[in-house]
Amino acid sequence: MFKKKECVAMLLAGGQGSRLYALTKKTAKPAVSFGGKYRIIDFPLSNCINSGLDTVGVLTQYQPLQLNEYIGNGLPWDLDRTFGGVKILPPYQGQKGGDWYKGTANAIWQNMEFINRYRADYVLILSGDHIYKMNYSKMLAAHKQSGADCTIAVIDVPLEEASRFGIMSTREDGSIFKFSEKPKNPDSTKASMGIYIFTREKLESYLRADAENPKSENDFGKNIIPAMLAAGEKLMAYPFAGYWKDVGTISSLWEANMDLLGAHPALSLLDETWRIYSRHEAAPPQYVGSEATVENSSVTAGCEIYGTVRNSVLGTGVVVERGAVVEDSVLMNGVRVGEGSTVRYSILDANVSLGKNVRVGEDRAKTDQIAVIGADCAIPDDGIVPPGAMLEDEKNN
């Protein structure tokens, strides 16, 4: 028996994140590391539990191994529940055959049964691509109050960037009268955050119609929302003000990490009333040696620092040996920086190992290109990795 849930969250986590290149070679984008001890998907999952939503379906498709392992039974997010909890929803074969998820809308359509077994009144659609803290229960309250068929979270973006987003044009009461996907000449600065709340019956009927239309791309932004607007359904914009960042590119991922630093970080994770949860490694506390310098940096458990670390974000168990310098960089779990090596303006994925006197990247003042080293790469002594390089471990090919 399944207990009724007022709202079920569906988290689209199948994206490849091809613009993250080496970082998503072996893993789906939502499982990419962020901020030292987190993965991107920790943000929507923590937002769910902090908003009181305890039933979450995670739709996976691309390279799901790490993501499945990471989510597990949902324990780190308190989503290991007898009633509800987190469930991984991969594509499946049915009696009439099966198919990969063809688009965002198709992924939800294929899992309508999951939603219906909880007799949910509302469905929250999320993506695993963004770093932000948001109380979905407030959005749900707004959706219920307005009696809308669909509510879309929007954020104000600068006009010059608006053409990169799905842009909503709204009336004074917040109702949407026009939606344009990546418009050349945007007439509004309200960008869709890819967060939707649907009233379930409406969602089901539009997904059914969409599934029956062979010409559809089965996408929420391209098909479902325009179809609902055309039919005169009530769509409301829900304005969100706060930190929100798409980390779909190397430079935006680097920037979002840097937003954790500074005297007044743009994104603070220290707020105990809105904790971001993550799967934990049993690492010992961090140790900073006698000759070490650590400034303006975020450092996680298990790190051992004997060299210099400035303006950087270090994941679990990073070792920076004596005489090594790490600046303006993001070092993910288990990276080792050998004696005398320098790492500047770079992203080093998990378990990268640098020998002695290796030079990675270039001073940020001298280059605008981030050097990236993929997971498990080992760079021998005196190696040089130029700025803008994109290295991958050959064993991973």
Place this chain on the structure above:
Amino acid sequence: MKIAGLIFSNIHDHSMPELTRMRTMASIPFACRYRLIDFALSNMVNSGITNIGVITHYNYQSLMDHIGGGKDWDLARRSGGIKILPPYIAAYENAAASKLYTSRLEALYGAQNFINRCGAEYIVLSDCDVVLNIDLDDVIEDHIRSGAFLTLVTKRMDVTDLHLANERDIAVVDENDRITEIDRYIPTKGEVDVSTNIMVLRRSDLQNALSEGLARGYSSFHLDIIGKNLSKKLFHAYRFNGWYSQIDSLSKYFSTSMQLLNTEVRHCLFGDPDREIYTKIRNSAPTQYKEGAAVSNSMIADGCVIEGKVENSILFRGVHVSRGTVIRNSILLQDTYVGANVSLNCVITDKNASVRDDRVLSGHETMPFFIGKGITV
């Protein structure tokens, strides 16, 4: 082979009144993010012992809060797992017969239900005042191989490293690792074999010893169960070679903590990836080192914000060190707040303590200055 564990959470509380006023020995915070019981628990879990009873006496709220359902040690099990064993006091029998235990043996009498029902072949006993990373599988194998009645883990130490006032049991061990004598006599110089109070014995042997003890009115495990049988049964010593510390006073707590700043010691305790030490997960954010922070030779937990200078110190989770402040040779427990332009040297602060701007406080390494839980200076 089924093995159960029994942990004594209170046994040495009186040796460190400052930190046990509000908690058990087991729940004393140690090494940035652990509690002392984490070492006993992790050692057992790492050796596949997943049926563990924790004997408590008083002050055990903080212990219950720390252990919760046992998930963080992978001890939330349908079968076995972790069980807190509060004192057993019968409601209707005469009060004298069901008084609170005062010794290890009496504590075991109270845990007989657990011992009788756990179904294990062997039982490992451990206290919570010891800090070590030990492979208990090896101890159990050694115990079985020796055919002993009881195996006691000992550590060879120079007496000058021992705290004189303690009641550590010194074992006299012969060349065949047989314990020939056990008492509380402490010689003045040389090396001695110190009991870690980690013991292994067959469950049926423990059950028999307990019935014998009850029948004869014994009250001391060491003096009666061990001492009176030394010539009749084989008591075997397992000599532990790794790093070991027993915490029996605030100054020993301080010096043991400071030893962790030595990388070799730290790696000995935490470095084996197959034998990790587990603790309650708090989900703190990574620690923020701000512009102007200067940290050296220090061990720091997650969730801290550091704007000042920190030297030779140990910072627990959620500690805040403000600008212009200098912290030396100190241990700041969870959520300690230190204001601006403060100077601390040889200070231990308990949880949620706070030190206002411009304060200058200093103790000595033999007598650290202690600031109690929640106190503002």
